[in-house]
């Protein structure tokens with residue numbers, strides 16, 4: 001009996017501590033954002049939605065939200081347009097280029113946002129180019145920064161369904177290139193594209209570092225405003241934090257759901273195209 | 285000119301020759317197998333016919349029309365892939381219908397034809413299933429139905445059964461042949477399983493190292509192999525290396541004189557007395573009897589029985605002569621008479637012997 | 652057609668196959684490779700355009716040396732903490748009976764490993780700031796005043812916040828490796844008379860070693876490049892190499908471009924080496940597990 005207890009007690013305690021550590025900051029932020037005052041007592045003194053109201057009525061809220069949305073969506077689109085056709089072509093026709101592509105798409109893991117920003121500014125922020133400090137350059141930097149997130153799931157789903165044979169099968173049945181792409185290739189790598197795209201979206205929506213250095217106050221983003229409020233008004237910052245984090249975890253769950261859906265759809269055994277976690281190297 | 289003509293096809297990958305000056309002529313409705321060891325160029329040949337590889341030189345004609353550089357989606361070849369290559373985003377029904385949709389057939393026609401084909405391959409109840417819900421054998425049936433749906437001018441199959449287990453493989457290969465005969469469709473079938481090739485083909489093409497070694501009916505390939513390679517690759521063969529003593533009477537002796545074999549007389553002069561040659565005898569042609577019995581036969585040789593291996597209906601005896609092992613297959617019901625380690629007599633008729641020039645005794649597989 | 656012509660045609664087609672890759676390769680060249688290349692060049696170029704090592708010499712002293720030391724310590728310590736705790740937690744998660752519970756905890760790891768940067772920093776201010784929830788609770792109930800000995804704005808405060816995103820990442824990395832430990836191995840070891848401890852010592856841990864080593868390097872790189880969390884907590888007050896770089900970058904004019912380039916290159920070297928070793932180890936580990 002005692003042995004039994006001990007056997008479940010240790011893991012139970014360890015996982016309990018883990019959950020406490022993981023959940024406390026999240027729960028506290030959510031609670032803080034709806035508390036009237038919470039810096040004098042253990043429990044909040046009362047509940048309120050005032051901080052959200054304050055956040056929403058701030059004239060900047062719409063602007064930074066829209067800016068971040070525009071940046072994220074542009075990055076996702078640019079990333080898909082640049083990476084998906086390239087990855088498909090390489091898997092189909094130039095298998096020799098695959099190691100090169102794998103290498104290039106892991107490089108960004110080793111490039112911190114500050115260093116990428118530094119490099120771009122040093123090279124492109126001088127006359128006559130003056131390109132570095134524009135939103136377009138920011139999106140370009142983001143495509144590089146998030147490349148592993150897009151390339152890996154897409155490459156995995158290309159491998160999982162043996163794209164080359166499927167392409168040949170479609171062609172032997174008379175299908176043109178366009179039809180093969182639309183009806184065979186895209187539907188089969190869609191889970192990879194979707195989860196890659198969502199991961200890119202969530203990453204960029206919360207990205208602070210590169211945006212600060214490249215565009216700064218000229219094109220304020222949601223995370224910049226959040227950082228600004230952490231110094232000026234913790235209440236409003238908490239509302240921003242909650243919104244930011246809610247977007248992040250919703251995206252993560254959708255990605256997990258897509259992975260499960262993709263795994264069910266493509267061949268039962270084998271490799272799952274998007275299986276695993278929704279994380280790359282993410283410390284920021 | 286035949287229905288499908290391959291003329292002097294060549295194909296190399298990065299300098300390594302995969303297909304070397306290959307010519308083959310296939311009649312309409314014929315079932316032809318390409319048989320050969322791994323890497324001999326079967327798949328490459330098939331893919332050139334399908335249009336997935338462009339030959340470096342040579343031409344392909346179909347019904348008199350040159351198709352060498354027609355893109356694969358306009359050749360009208362139905363292809364069945366080793367890995368099935370079913371579209372995982374579609375049901376079995378959708379897979380079969382795909383080629384018909386591409387050809388812009390009417391909904392009614394598509395429906396009718398798909399159902400008819402699923403029926404033909406015995407899957408009329410599985411149309412709604414996705415590919416990962418089908419067994420390997422069922423997937424291969426869908427792949428076959430999908431290729432047949434477009435009424436291909438030629439049906440191409442690349443080792444379609446190699447991923448299946450033995451029982452399914454045998455039953456499905458007979459089904460493929462049945463459907464092929466029923467539809468009268470010209471078929472090229474790639475395999476490295478000789479039993480498969482011999483049992484379902486009208487003609488077998490034996491390939492080796494990027495070249496055709498022999499083309500013939502299964503029976504010709506088995507009973508009259510042209511080359512040493514064919515004799516040893518298709519079926520099992522015993523080889524007696526010897527020297528031609530007398531071409532007119534057909535007498536061969538072993539190099540060191542241990543035995544003599546009588547062969548059918550050699551009438552032309554492609555071999556002279558004194559030439560080195562190899563006498564080839566199939567194991568099932570050899571009869572084995574106890575040493576003391578007197579046998580009337582063209583060839584009788586004494587050997588020592590080494591091992592007895594039960595294979596099912598036949599039992600394989602391995603027998604040693606000085607410097608070589610001989611294999612003989614006997615009926616399993618007759619095997620009780622033999623004891624390992626005793627002397628026995630081998631006998632076989634003159635007509636069971638085939639003669640190949642000796643000197644280049646290369647082995648069956650080239651890997 | 653002569654075979655020579657055929658050969659030429661073939662070579663031309665192969666070359667054509669590379670053309671669709673050009674937009675992508677060109678993009679990577681312009682946005683990623685060239686900037687880094689010029690950074691490398693700049694780090695060896697003096698104010699007169701001459702070759703020099705002075706920028707690197709500067710890295711060995713004063714604020715730069717301190718920043719590097721702090722960055723390495725912070726990344727190293729949080730990586731080690733993350734690996735140890737992550738492996739233990741991962742093991743216990745794999746032991747959970749209920750599949751549902753396993754999935755829930757893994758999903759939580761997924762979510763929390765993405766919880767970084769400013770929101771994370773802010774959450775830790777809420778929890779452990781000088782008036783944070785936990786700070787107050789500890790003072791009230793345990794009469795334990797953690798301030799001023801501890802501060803969320805100090806090294807250990809940063810370490811606590813960093814560990815928050817390191818730990819779930821390690822759990823996600825180690826779970827597949829632990830799940831890959833075949834129960835047959837344990838049974839075989841048992842059958843050969845090994846105790847549970849001996850099983851872990853001779854079979855379990857050695858098999859997990861590649862995953863653990865890979866995790867250590869990945870976590871190190873993960874923390875080394877982090878910026879937003881530290882910036883939100885400390886602005887530029889705490890000397891870390893990424894913050895130092897950011898400090899150089901703020902303002903329209905560079906204070907010391909050569910030093911910036913040298914810092915950037917050294918950071919890339921640290922990260923690059925970690926990632927390369929990570930790749931090598933994890934590839935070997937994967938091969939081993941098959």
Ligand SMILES: Nc1ncnc2c1ncn2[C@@H]1O[C@H](COP(=O)(O)OP(=O)(O)OP(=O)(O)O)[C@@H](O)[C@H]1O
Pocket residue numbers: 297298300301302320321322323324325326327328329476
């Ligand atoms: N795409 C390719 N690139 C380079 N070499 C190739 C390619 N396809 C085939 N080869 C080479 O050409 C030769 C013939 O290959 P092929 O696939 O036709 O053989 P096969 O007879 O089908 O063998 P198997 O029975 O193993 O399928 C082999 O040496 C192979 O390595």
Ligand SMILES: [Mg+2]
Pocket residue numbers: 326327328
């Ligand atoms: Mg093949």
